[in-house]
Amino acid sequence: xxxxxxxxxxxxxxxxxxxxxxxxxxxxxxxxxxxxxxxxxxxxxxxxxxxxxxxxxxxxxxxxxxxxxxxxxxxxxxxxxxxxxxxxxxxxxxxxxxxxxxxxxxxxxxxxxx
Amino acid sequence: xxxxxxxxxxxxxxxxxxxxxxxxxxxxxxxxxxxxxxxxxxxxxxxxxxxxxxxxxxxxxxxxxxxxxxxxxxxxxxxxxxxxxxxxxxxxxxxxxxxxxxxxxxxxxxxxxx
Numbered sequence: 001x002x003x004x005x006x007x008x009x010x011x012x013x014x015x016x017x018x019x020x021x022x023x024x025x026x027x028x029x030x031x032x033x034x035x036x037x038x039x040x041x042x043x044x045x046x047x048x049x050x051x052x053x054x055x056x057x058x059x060x061x062x063x064x065x066x067x068x069x070x071x072x073x074x075x076x077x078x079x080x081x082x083x084x085x086x087x088x089x090x091x092x093x094x095x096x097x098x099x100x101x102x103x104x105x106x107x108x109x110x111x112x113x114x
Numbered sequence: 115x116x117x118x119x120x121x122x123x124x125x126x127x128x129x130x131x132x133x134x135x136x137x138x139x140x141x142x143x144x145x146x147x148x149x150x151x152x153x154x155x156x157x158x159x160x161x162x163x164x165x166x167x168x169x170x171x172x173x174x175x176x177x178x179x180x181x182x183x184x185x186x187x188x189x190x191x192x193x194x195x196x197x198x199x200x201x202x203x204x205x206x207x208x209x210x211x212x213x214x215x216x217x218x219x220x221x222x223x224x225x226x227x228x
Contacts, residue, residue, distance in 0.1 A: 043218035098214035105158035
C-alpha cells in the first residue's frame with residue numbers, strides 16, 4: 001500500500017475484554033514499531049520487529065501486552081484483560097531497516113476502555 | 115536514559131509571525147535528532163532530521179540545527195502559515211545498540227491564526 005495502515009481506527013471495549021490491533025506496514029519495510037500515545041505519558045516506545053523477530057520487548061507495559069508479526073508483514077498487538085489505563089492511541093510505524101532510516105507512521109488506533 | 119524536553123504549548127501565533135519551539139535532549143553517545151509533525155486527523159510525519167553535530171535539517175521552510183554543546187535542536191520558521199497548525203514533536207534516536215527506538219518529547223501544539 002501507499003502508507004502504513006492500521007485497523008480499527010477506533011475501538012471501544014469494556015474493562016477485562018481482550019483486544020487486537022492490526023498494523024499493515026509499507027511493502028518491503030523490514031522493521032516495524034509499536035508506540036503508544038497517551039495524555040499522561042506522551043509517546044512511548046512499546047516494541048519493534050526486525051522481520052518476524054522482536055529483539056526488544058522492554059517497552060511493553062505488562063504481560064497483558066503481546067505482539068506478533070507474520071510473514072515479515074502484518075503485525076498484531078494484543079492486549080488481554082484490558083484496563084482503563086490502557087486507553088490511548090496505539091501507533092504503528094515501519095522503516096526500510098532499523099537505525100536512522102525514517103520511520104513512517106500509521107494513523108493510529110484510538111482505544112477506549114470503559 | 116534518553117530524554118527529550120520541549121517547550122510546553124500551546125503556542126498561538128498570527129500568520130507570518132516567527133516561530134521557535136525549543137527542544138533539548140539528554141542522551142548517551144551521539145544521537146540522531148528529529149522533528150515530527152502531526153496535522154489534525156493525520157498520522158505523525160517526519161518534518162526534518164539531523165544526524166550529527168552542526169547539521170541543519172530543513173523542510174517546508176522549517177529549520178533546526180543540531181547543537182551538541184547545548185544539547186539542543188530548536189525548531190524555527192521565519193513566517194508561519196495557517197496550514198502549519200499542528201502538534202510538533204522533537205525526538206531522538208540513540209546512536210548505540212538501541213538505535214531503532216525513538217524517544218519523543220511531549221509535543222507542542224501550534225495554532226496559527228489568519
